[in-house]
Amino acid sequence: MSSTxxxxxxxxxxxxxxxxxxxFHGGFxxxxxxxxxxxxxxxxxxxxxxxxxxxxxxxxxxxxFFFIAGFFAHMxxxxxxxxxxxxxxxxxxxxxLVAGWMIFFPMIAAIWVWGLIRTFGKIPPPPAxxxxxxxxxxxxxxxxxxxxxxxxxxxxxxxxxxxxxLDRNGGIRRVADTLTRGIVRTxxxxxxxxxxxxxxxxxxxxxxxxxxxxxPDRSVFPQLASLIGFGTAxxxxxxxxxxxxxxxxxSMWRRQWPMHLAxxxxxxxxxxxIAGVTPTFVPAKxxxxxxxxxxxxxxxxxxxxxxxxxxxxxxxxxxxxxVRYTADxxxxxxxxxxxxxxxxxVIVGHWPLHWTLKFPLVMAASLxxxxxxxxxxxxxxxxxxxxxGRRIRATPLMPSASTTPIHSTxxxxxxxxx
Numbered sequence: 302m303s304s305t306x307x308x309x310x311x312x313x314x315x316x317x318x319x320x321x322x323x324x325f326h327g328g329f330x331x332x333x334x335x336x337x338x339x340x341x342x343x344x345x346x347x348x349x350x351x352x353x354x355x356x357x358x359x360x361x362x363x364x365x366f367f368f369i370a371g372f373f374a375h376m377x378x379x380x381x382x383x384x385x386x387x388x389x390x391x392x393x394x395x396x397x398l399v400a401g402w403m404i405f406f407p408m409i410a411a412i413w414v415w416g417l418i419r420t421f422g423k424i425p426p427p428p429a430x431x432x433x434x435x436x437x438x439x440x441x442x443x444x445x446x447x448x449x450x451x452x453x454x455x456x457x458x459x460x461x462x463x464x465x466x467l468d469r470n471g472g473i474r475r476v477a478d479t480l481t482r483g484i485v486r487t488x489x490x491x492x493x494x495x496x497x498x499x500x501x502x503x504x505x506x507x508x509x510x511x512x513x514x515x516x517p518d519r520s521v522f523p524q525l526a527s528l529i530g531f532g533t534a535x536x537x538x539x540x541x542x543x544x545x546x547x548x549x550x551x552s553m554w555r556r557q558w559p560m561h562l563a564x565x566x567x568x569x570x571x572x573x574x575i576a577g578v579t580p581t582f583v584p585a586k587x588x589x590x591x592x593x594x595x596x597x598x599x600x601x602x603x604x605x606x607x608x609x610x611x612x613x614x615x616x617x618x619x620x621x622x623x624v625r626y627t628a629d630x631x632x633x634x635x636x637x638x639x640x641x642x643x644x645x646x647v648i649v650g651h652w653p654l655h656w657t658l659k660f661p662l663v664m665a666a667s668l669x670x671x672x673x674x675x676x677x678x679x680x681x682x683x684x685x686x687x688x689x690g691r692r693i694r695a696t697p698l699m700p701s702a703s704t705t706p707i708h709s710t711x712x713x714x715x716x717x718x719x
Contacts, residue, residue, distance in 0.1 A: 310551070310613040311369055313624050316631035317609065318366040321358050323638045323671075326443070327664050328355045330646040331656050334579040338425065341416035341643040342650040344659065351660060352579050357569050360513055360598065361605035363446060367531040368606060370450055371538025374457070383458070390454060392687055398447040401636050408640040409442055416647045437521040443639045445518040449527065453535045478547070481540045485550045488557060490537075491564065491607060495599025497533050501526040503587070503595040510594050511580040513602075534606075551614050558611025561604045568601030630675040632688045637674065642667045 329340050332355060333347035378386045417424050441448055468474055484490040502508055505515065505526045514530040517523035544550045554561070575594045585591045617624055645663040652659060679685045 309620050309624070310617045311372065311610070312628040313617040314365065314610055314613045315369045316624070316628040317613070318362050318369065319631040319635040320627070321362040322443075322635055323642065323667065324664065325355050325358045325362065326639060327642045327646070327667060328352075328660060330650060331660055332580065334581070336582065337420050338417060341413055342420055342647045344646070344650050344656065345652075346654065346656040346659060348656040348660070349578050351656065353573065356511065356573065356578070357605075360569065360572075361565075361602045361609075363514070363531060364534045364602050365606045365609060366446065367450070367453070367534035368538040368541075368610075371453075371457070371535035372542045373538075374454060374535070375539040375542040378458075386458075389690070390451070393690060394447050394451055394454075396687060397632075397636060398444055398451070401444050401447075402442065405444070405637065405640055406440065406442055409643065412640055412643045412647060416643070416650070419647060419650065435520040435522070438519060439521050441518045441521075443518070444636070445516065445523075448521075449517060449523055449531055450535075452523065452528070453532050456532065457536060457539060477540065478543060481537075482544050482548050482550060485541075485544075485553050488560070491561060491600060491603045494533060494537060494603050495596070498526070498530040498602070499595045499599040501529040502598070503592055507584045508591075509580070509582060510576045510585045510591065510598075513598060530602075551610065554607050554611035555614040556611070558608045558615060561611060562608035565601050565604035565608050568597045568604060571597040572601060629680070629685075629689050630672060633675045633679050633684070634668075634671045636688075638667065638671055641670050 328348075328351040329335070330342050330344045331346070331348045331351045333349060333352055335343045335347075337343050374386075377389060381389060414424060464473055484493055498514065502514070505524070508515070508526070515524045515527050517527040541550055572594055575590060575597070585594075642663065645666050649659045649663060675685075679688070
Protein backbone atom coordinates (compact mmCIF):
# COMPACT_ATOMS: atom_id res chain seq x y z
CA MET A 302 0.00 0.00 0.00
CA SER A 303 1.50 3.33 -1.02
CA SER A 304 1.61 6.45 1.08
CA THR A 305 -0.83 8.04 -1.28
CA UNK A 306 -3.31 5.25 -0.55
CA UNK A 307 -2.86 5.83 3.14
CA UNK A 308 -3.64 9.49 2.68
CA UNK A 309 -6.93 8.67 0.96
CA UNK A 310 -7.87 6.65 4.04
CA UNK A 311 -6.91 9.42 6.45
CA UNK A 312 -8.69 12.06 4.40
CA UNK A 313 -11.78 9.87 4.82
CA UNK A 314 -11.14 9.65 8.58
CA UNK A 315 -10.85 13.44 8.86
CA UNK A 316 -14.12 13.87 6.96
CA UNK A 317 -15.80 11.27 9.17
CA UNK A 318 -14.70 13.05 12.35
CA UNK A 319 -16.07 16.38 11.14
CA UNK A 320 -19.36 14.96 9.86
CA UNK A 321 -19.78 13.06 13.11
CA UNK A 322 -19.71 16.46 14.80
CA UNK A 323 -22.60 17.59 12.61
CA UNK A 324 -24.57 14.52 13.71
CA PHE A 325 -23.68 15.18 17.36
CA HIS A 326 -24.96 18.75 17.25
CA GLY A 327 -27.96 17.68 15.18
CA GLY A 328 -29.02 15.31 17.95
CA PHE A 329 -28.32 17.64 20.86
CA UNK A 330 -31.84 19.04 21.06
CA UNK A 331 -33.23 15.49 21.37
CA UNK A 332 -31.12 14.41 24.36
CA UNK A 333 -33.35 13.73 27.41
CA UNK A 334 -32.74 15.80 30.51
CA UNK A 335 -31.34 18.83 28.70
CA UNK A 336 -31.92 22.04 30.64
CA UNK A 337 -34.16 24.45 28.65
CA UNK A 338 -32.07 27.37 27.46
CA UNK A 339 -28.82 25.39 27.51
CA UNK A 340 -29.20 24.65 23.77
CA UNK A 341 -31.10 26.43 20.99
CA UNK A 342 -34.21 24.43 21.88
CA UNK A 343 -35.18 21.27 23.75
CA UNK A 344 -37.25 19.04 21.49
CA UNK A 345 -40.61 17.78 22.74
CA UNK A 346 -39.73 14.24 21.61
CA UNK A 347 -36.52 13.29 23.45
CA UNK A 348 -34.67 10.09 22.60
CA UNK A 349 -32.47 7.87 24.73
CA UNK A 350 -31.22 6.27 21.51
CA UNK A 351 -29.90 9.62 20.27
CA UNK A 352 -28.47 10.26 23.72
CA UNK A 353 -26.41 7.05 23.59
CA UNK A 354 -25.33 7.71 19.99
CA UNK A 355 -24.29 11.26 20.89
CA UNK A 356 -22.37 10.08 23.93
CA UNK A 357 -20.43 7.53 21.89
CA UNK A 358 -19.72 9.94 19.03
CA UNK A 359 -18.56 12.69 21.37
CA UNK A 360 -16.09 10.38 23.10
CA UNK A 361 -13.63 10.27 20.25
CA UNK A 362 -14.59 12.58 17.37
CA UNK A 363 -12.37 15.52 18.34
CA UNK A 364 -9.49 13.36 19.56
CA UNK A 365 -9.58 11.65 16.17
CA PHE A 366 -9.60 15.01 14.41
CA PHE A 367 -6.61 16.31 16.38
CA PHE A 368 -4.68 13.11 15.70
CA ILE A 369 -5.21 13.58 11.96
CA ALA A 370 -4.35 17.29 12.30
CA GLY A 371 -1.03 16.42 13.97
CA PHE A 372 -0.29 13.79 11.32
CA PHE A 373 -0.81 16.22 8.44
CA ALA A 374 0.96 19.04 10.32
CA HIS A 375 4.19 17.01 10.37
CA MET A 376 3.79 16.36 6.66
CA UNK A 377 3.17 20.02 5.86
CA UNK A 378 6.00 21.26 8.08
CA UNK A 379 8.63 19.12 6.36
CA UNK A 380 7.35 20.01 2.93
CA UNK A 381 7.17 23.77 3.33
CA UNK A 382 9.44 24.59 6.26
CA UNK A 383 8.61 26.82 9.21
CA UNK A 384 7.70 29.94 7.24
CA UNK A 385 5.66 28.07 4.66
CA UNK A 386 3.92 26.06 7.39
CA UNK A 387 2.75 29.17 9.23
CA UNK A 388 1.76 30.89 6.00
CA UNK A 389 -0.41 27.91 5.10
CA UNK A 390 -1.89 27.60 8.61
CA UNK A 391 -2.66 31.31 8.73
CA UNK A 392 -4.63 30.97 5.51
CA UNK A 393 -6.39 27.69 6.24
CA UNK A 394 -6.83 27.85 10.05
CA UNK A 395 -6.50 31.41 11.37
CA UNK A 396 -8.43 33.10 8.55
CA UNK A 397 -11.40 30.67 8.74
CA LEU A 398 -11.42 31.13 12.53
CA VAL A 399 -11.60 34.92 12.38
CA ALA A 400 -13.84 35.25 9.31
CA GLY A 401 -16.00 32.30 10.35
CA TRP A 402 -16.60 33.73 13.81
CA MET A 403 -17.54 37.15 12.41
CA ILE A 404 -20.04 35.53 10.02
CA PHE A 405 -21.47 32.67 12.06
CA PHE A 406 -21.54 34.05 15.62
CA PRO A 407 -24.23 36.70 14.88
CA MET A 408 -26.28 34.00 13.15
CA ILE A 409 -25.89 31.62 16.09
CA ALA A 410 -26.80 34.35 18.59
CA ALA A 411 -29.92 35.32 16.62
CA ILE A 412 -31.10 31.70 16.35
CA TRP A 413 -30.44 31.18 20.04
CA VAL A 414 -32.65 34.17 20.88
CA TRP A 415 -35.34 32.77 18.55
CA GLY A 416 -35.14 29.41 20.33
CA LEU A 417 -35.38 31.05 23.76
CA ILE A 418 -38.48 32.98 22.71
CA ARG A 419 -40.09 29.82 21.33
CA THR A 420 -39.29 28.02 24.58
CA PHE A 421 -40.11 30.64 27.20
CA GLY A 422 -42.17 33.17 25.27
CA LYS A 423 -39.51 35.77 26.03
CA ILE A 424 -35.78 36.07 26.70
CA PRO A 425 -35.43 34.90 30.32
CA PRO A 426 -33.05 36.60 32.74
CA PRO A 427 -29.92 34.69 33.76
CA PRO A 428 -30.50 32.32 36.70
CA ALA A 429 -29.65 33.79 40.08
CA UNK A 430 -27.23 30.93 40.77
CA UNK A 431 -25.57 31.05 37.34
CA UNK A 432 -21.78 30.56 37.59
CA UNK A 433 -19.56 33.55 36.97
CA UNK A 434 -18.03 33.78 33.47
CA UNK A 435 -14.60 32.16 33.26
CA UNK A 436 -11.44 34.22 33.03
CA UNK A 437 -10.92 35.45 29.49
CA UNK A 438 -14.55 34.73 28.65
CA UNK A 439 -15.18 34.72 24.90
CA UNK A 440 -17.80 32.77 22.90
CA UNK A 441 -15.61 30.75 20.54
CA UNK A 442 -18.69 28.63 19.62
CA UNK A 443 -18.01 25.48 17.61
CA UNK A 444 -14.94 27.16 16.08
CA UNK A 445 -12.94 26.54 19.26
CA UNK A 446 -11.18 23.62 17.59
CA UNK A 447 -9.36 26.01 15.24
CA UNK A 448 -8.22 28.17 18.15
CA UNK A 449 -6.94 25.15 20.10
CA UNK A 450 -5.27 23.80 16.97
CA UNK A 451 -3.27 27.02 16.57
CA UNK A 452 -2.17 26.85 20.21
CA UNK A 453 -1.11 23.23 19.81
CA UNK A 454 0.86 24.04 16.67
CA UNK A 455 2.86 26.59 18.67
CA UNK A 456 3.46 24.14 21.52
CA UNK A 457 4.51 21.29 19.22
CA UNK A 458 6.91 23.44 17.19
CA UNK A 459 8.46 24.99 20.31
CA UNK A 460 9.00 21.50 21.77
CA UNK A 461 10.41 20.34 18.42
CA UNK A 462 12.82 23.30 18.33
CA UNK A 463 14.01 22.53 21.86
CA UNK A 464 14.54 18.81 21.09
CA UNK A 465 16.41 19.53 17.87
CA UNK A 466 18.61 22.06 19.69
CA LEU A 467 19.45 19.65 22.53
CA ASP A 468 19.50 16.39 20.59
CA ARG A 469 22.35 17.05 18.16
CA ASN A 470 23.06 13.37 17.49
CA GLY A 471 19.37 12.41 17.18
CA GLY A 472 19.39 9.95 20.08
CA ILE A 473 16.25 11.28 21.74
CA ARG A 474 14.38 11.18 18.45
CA ARG A 475 15.47 7.63 17.70
CA VAL A 476 14.24 6.52 21.12
CA ALA A 477 10.93 8.32 20.58
CA ASP A 478 10.50 6.67 17.19
CA THR A 479 11.30 3.23 18.58
CA LEU A 480 8.83 3.68 21.43
CA THR A 481 6.13 4.96 19.08
CA ARG A 482 6.44 1.99 16.75
CA GLY A 483 6.70 -0.36 19.72
CA ILE A 484 3.48 0.69 21.44
CA VAL A 485 1.59 0.42 18.15
CA ARG A 486 3.03 -2.99 17.33
CA THR A 487 2.35 -4.37 20.84
CA UNK A 488 -1.12 -2.77 21.09
CA UNK A 489 -0.04 -0.83 24.19
CA UNK A 490 -0.93 2.51 22.56
CA UNK A 491 -4.58 2.15 23.59
CA UNK A 492 -3.46 1.70 27.22
CA UNK A 493 -0.59 4.20 27.48
CA UNK A 494 -1.97 7.14 25.46
CA UNK A 495 -5.07 7.53 27.71
CA UNK A 496 -2.98 8.01 30.86
CA UNK A 497 -2.52 11.81 30.49
CA UNK A 498 -6.19 12.49 29.76
CA UNK A 499 -7.34 10.11 32.53
CA UNK A 500 -5.23 12.05 35.05
CA UNK A 501 -6.38 15.40 33.67
CA UNK A 502 -10.07 14.50 33.74
CA UNK A 503 -10.03 12.91 37.18
CA UNK A 504 -8.26 15.89 38.74
CA UNK A 505 -10.33 18.52 36.91
CA UNK A 506 -12.13 20.63 39.55
CA UNK A 507 -15.46 20.85 37.69
CA UNK A 508 -15.74 17.86 35.41
CA UNK A 509 -19.11 16.84 34.04
CA UNK A 510 -18.41 13.19 33.32
CA UNK A 511 -21.09 12.57 30.70
CA UNK A 512 -19.60 15.21 28.38
CA UNK A 513 -16.06 13.81 28.49
CA UNK A 514 -13.16 16.09 27.63
CA UNK A 515 -14.33 19.66 28.40
CA UNK A 516 -15.17 21.69 25.32
CA PRO A 517 -13.00 24.84 25.51
CA ASP A 518 -15.50 27.13 23.80
CA ARG A 519 -16.16 29.77 26.48
CA SER A 520 -12.76 31.38 27.04
CA VAL A 521 -9.51 32.27 25.35
CA PHE A 522 -7.84 30.36 28.21
CA PRO A 523 -8.53 26.69 27.43
CA GLN A 524 -8.94 24.17 30.23
CA LEU A 525 -5.90 22.09 31.08
CA ALA A 526 -7.80 18.85 30.45
CA SER A 527 -8.62 19.98 26.92
CA LEU A 528 -5.04 20.91 26.12
CA ILE A 529 -3.74 17.62 27.51
CA GLY A 530 -6.37 15.45 25.83
CA PHE A 531 -6.23 17.05 22.40
CA GLY A 532 -2.53 17.89 22.64
CA THR A 533 -1.69 14.22 23.24
CA ALA A 534 -3.65 13.35 20.10
CA UNK A 535 -1.95 15.99 17.94
CA UNK A 536 1.53 15.08 19.23
CA UNK A 537 0.91 11.37 18.61
CA UNK A 538 -0.30 12.13 15.08
CA UNK A 539 2.93 14.08 14.51
CA UNK A 540 5.00 11.12 15.76
CA UNK A 541 3.06 8.56 13.72
CA UNK A 542 3.76 10.40 10.48
CA UNK A 543 7.47 10.31 11.34
CA UNK A 544 7.33 6.51 11.32
CA UNK A 545 5.97 6.01 7.81
CA UNK A 546 9.41 6.19 6.25
CA UNK A 547 10.54 3.25 8.40
CA UNK A 548 7.49 1.09 9.11
CA UNK A 549 3.89 0.88 7.95
CA UNK A 550 2.32 1.53 11.35
CA UNK A 551 -1.06 2.30 9.81
CA SER A 552 -1.25 -1.25 8.47
CA MET A 553 -0.93 -2.50 12.03
CA TRP A 554 -4.15 -0.73 12.92
CA ARG A 555 -5.71 -2.22 9.78
CA ARG A 556 -5.07 -5.67 11.25
CA GLN A 557 -6.00 -4.68 14.80
CA TRP A 558 -9.30 -2.87 14.14
CA PRO A 559 -11.65 -5.71 15.26
CA MET A 560 -9.92 -5.88 18.65
CA HIS A 561 -9.96 -2.10 19.05
CA LEU A 562 -13.60 -1.86 18.03
CA ALA A 563 -14.63 -4.53 20.54
CA UNK A 564 -12.68 -2.78 23.32
CA UNK A 565 -14.21 0.59 22.35
CA UNK A 566 -17.73 -0.79 22.55
CA UNK A 567 -17.06 -2.45 25.91
CA UNK A 568 -15.49 0.74 27.29
CA UNK A 569 -18.44 2.80 26.09
CA UNK A 570 -20.92 0.42 27.73
CA UNK A 571 -19.00 0.61 31.01
CA UNK A 572 -19.04 4.42 30.87
CA UNK A 573 -22.78 4.49 30.19
CA UNK A 574 -23.37 2.05 33.06
CA ILE A 575 -21.51 4.39 35.42
CA ALA A 576 -22.69 7.80 34.19
CA GLY A 577 -26.13 6.87 32.83
CA VAL A 578 -27.59 7.08 29.35
CA THR A 579 -28.66 10.71 29.82
CA PRO A 580 -26.53 13.64 31.00
CA THR A 581 -26.33 14.96 34.52
CA PHE A 582 -25.19 18.48 35.30
CA VAL A 583 -23.47 17.87 38.63
CA PRO A 584 -19.65 17.94 38.75
CA ALA A 585 -18.03 14.58 39.40
CA LYS A 586 -16.71 13.89 42.89
CA UNK A 587 -13.36 12.17 43.46
CA UNK A 588 -13.72 8.47 44.19
CA UNK A 589 -13.59 4.98 42.76
CA UNK A 590 -16.65 5.52 40.56
CA UNK A 591 -15.23 8.64 38.93
CA UNK A 592 -11.81 7.03 38.49
CA UNK A 593 -13.37 3.95 36.89
CA UNK A 594 -15.27 6.17 34.48
CA UNK A 595 -12.16 8.22 33.61
CA UNK A 596 -10.11 5.07 32.95
CA UNK A 597 -12.85 3.48 30.82
CA UNK A 598 -13.45 6.73 28.97
CA UNK A 599 -9.77 7.33 28.18
CA UNK A 600 -9.23 3.80 26.88
CA UNK A 601 -12.46 3.90 24.86
CA UNK A 602 -11.40 7.19 23.23
CA UNK A 603 -8.25 5.70 21.76
CA UNK A 604 -9.77 2.33 20.93
CA UNK A 605 -12.45 4.13 18.90
CA UNK A 606 -9.76 6.19 17.15
CA UNK A 607 -7.63 3.17 16.25
CA UNK A 608 -10.66 1.19 15.15
CA UNK A 609 -11.87 3.96 12.82
CA UNK A 610 -8.38 4.47 11.36
CA UNK A 611 -7.93 0.73 10.90
CA UNK A 612 -11.27 0.35 9.14
CA UNK A 613 -10.47 3.29 6.86
CA UNK A 614 -7.03 1.93 5.96
CA UNK A 615 -8.59 -1.50 5.35
CA UNK A 616 -11.56 -0.42 3.23
CA UNK A 617 -10.93 3.15 2.00
CA UNK A 618 -7.27 3.03 0.97
CA UNK A 619 -7.98 3.58 -2.72
CA UNK A 620 -9.33 6.78 -4.20
CA UNK A 621 -13.11 7.03 -4.53
CA UNK A 622 -14.78 10.09 -5.99
CA UNK A 623 -17.58 10.23 -3.39
CA VAL A 624 -15.14 9.92 -0.50
CA ARG A 625 -12.78 12.50 -2.02
CA TYR A 626 -15.63 14.92 -2.64
CA THR A 627 -16.95 14.49 0.91
CA ALA A 628 -13.47 14.98 2.33
CA ASP A 629 -13.12 18.23 0.37
CA UNK A 630 -16.55 19.38 1.54
CA UNK A 631 -16.27 18.37 5.20
CA UNK A 632 -14.25 21.37 6.37
CA UNK A 633 -16.78 23.88 5.01
CA UNK A 634 -19.68 21.76 6.23
CA UNK A 635 -18.36 21.75 9.78
CA UNK A 636 -17.58 25.46 9.78
CA UNK A 637 -21.07 26.37 8.53
CA UNK A 638 -23.21 23.62 10.07
CA UNK A 639 -24.21 24.94 13.48
CA UNK A 640 -26.59 27.77 12.46
CA UNK A 641 -28.07 25.57 9.73
CA UNK A 642 -28.68 22.64 12.09
CA UNK A 643 -30.02 24.99 14.78
CA UNK A 644 -32.58 26.56 12.42
CA UNK A 645 -34.10 23.18 11.61
CA UNK A 646 -34.01 22.12 15.26
CA VAL A 647 -35.95 25.21 16.28
CA ILE A 648 -38.42 24.77 13.42
CA VAL A 649 -39.31 21.17 14.32
CA GLY A 650 -38.79 21.48 18.08
CA HIS A 651 -42.48 21.79 18.98
CA TRP A 652 -43.96 19.77 16.14
CA PRO A 653 -46.19 16.90 17.35
CA LEU A 654 -44.01 14.26 15.67
CA HIS A 655 -41.84 11.45 16.98
CA TRP A 656 -38.07 11.89 17.06
CA THR A 657 -37.67 9.05 14.54
CA LEU A 658 -39.18 11.45 12.00
CA LYS A 659 -37.77 14.75 13.24
CA PHE A 660 -34.13 13.82 13.75
CA PRO A 661 -33.69 12.35 10.24
CA LEU A 662 -35.49 15.40 8.86
CA VAL A 663 -33.14 17.78 10.67
CA MET A 664 -30.09 15.87 9.45
CA ALA A 665 -31.28 15.43 5.86
CA ALA A 666 -32.34 19.06 5.48
CA SER A 667 -29.15 20.37 7.09
CA LEU A 668 -26.83 18.22 4.99
CA UNK A 669 -28.75 19.06 1.81
CA UNK A 670 -28.27 22.79 2.48
CA UNK A 671 -24.62 22.36 3.48
CA UNK A 672 -23.61 20.17 0.54
CA UNK A 673 -25.47 22.44 -1.89
CA UNK A 674 -23.79 25.53 -0.47
CA UNK A 675 -20.41 23.84 -0.78
CA UNK A 676 -20.96 22.68 -4.36
CA UNK A 677 -22.44 25.88 -5.76
CA UNK A 678 -20.92 28.62 -3.57
CA UNK A 679 -17.67 27.31 -2.12
CA UNK A 680 -16.04 24.47 -4.04
CA UNK A 681 -14.73 26.45 -7.02
CA UNK A 682 -14.60 29.85 -5.30
CA UNK A 683 -11.81 31.62 -3.45
CA UNK A 684 -13.33 30.23 -0.22
CA UNK A 685 -12.80 26.70 -1.46
CA UNK A 686 -9.25 27.59 -2.48
CA UNK A 687 -8.57 28.79 1.08
CA UNK A 688 -10.19 25.84 2.84
CA UNK A 689 -8.90 23.08 0.54
CA GLY A 690 -5.49 24.60 -0.14
CA ARG A 691 -6.06 24.88 -3.89
CA ARG A 692 -8.74 25.89 -6.35
CA ILE A 693 -10.73 22.93 -7.69
CA ARG A 694 -11.54 22.84 -11.38
CA ALA A 695 -15.13 22.46 -12.48
CA THR A 696 -16.12 18.80 -12.26
CA PRO A 697 -19.45 17.00 -12.57
CA LEU A 698 -21.11 15.52 -9.50
CA MET A 699 -20.23 12.07 -10.87
CA PRO A 700 -16.91 11.66 -12.71
CA SER A 701 -16.55 10.05 -16.09
CA ALA A 702 -13.88 7.48 -16.84
CA SER A 703 -11.67 10.23 -18.23
CA THR A 704 -11.97 12.55 -15.25
CA THR A 705 -8.59 13.53 -13.86
CA PRO A 706 -8.13 12.05 -10.38
CA ILE A 707 -8.56 14.46 -7.50
CA HIS A 708 -5.47 14.36 -5.36
CA SER A 709 -5.22 14.77 -1.61
CA THR A 710 -5.34 18.34 -0.35
CA UNK A 711 -2.36 17.54 1.85
CA UNK A 712 0.98 16.80 0.17
CA UNK A 713 2.65 13.42 0.07
CA UNK A 714 6.30 13.69 1.04
CA UNK A 715 9.02 11.70 2.68
CA UNK A 716 9.59 12.53 6.32
CA UNK A 717 12.86 13.82 7.62
CA UNK A 718 14.18 15.35 10.78
CA UNK A 719 11.73 15.95 13.64
